[in-house]
Amino acid sequence: MRDTPRQREHTARVVRCVECGCSSGLRWRGWGAYRYEDAETTDPPVIVFYCPSCAENEFGHSRRV
Numbered sequence: 470m471r472d473t474p475r476q477r478e479h480t481a482r483v484v485r486c487v488e489c490g491c492s493s494g495l496r497w498r499g500w501g502a503y504r505y506e507d508a509e510t511t512d513p514p515v516i517v518f519y520c521p522s523c524a525e526n527e528f529g530h531s532r533r534v
């Protein structure tokens with residue numbers, strides 16, 4: 470990691486899309502974090518990330534949160 474004086478973002482980190490595996494880059498434009506809970510198990514819910522195109526494929530227009 471580099472220390473760039475101009476970079477003030479504390480939350481600047483990169484994640485990968487859980488669906489296609491592409492990288493978010495540093496901007497996260499259009500990305501979404503979703504809570505995923507498997508009803509079949511007692512595992513605690515996890516947070517997963519979707520890139521804009523996969524989010525639309527997965528949730529379309531009927532997204533309810």
Ligand SMILES: [Zn+2]
Nearest residue numbers: 486489520523
């Ligand atoms: Zn994706």
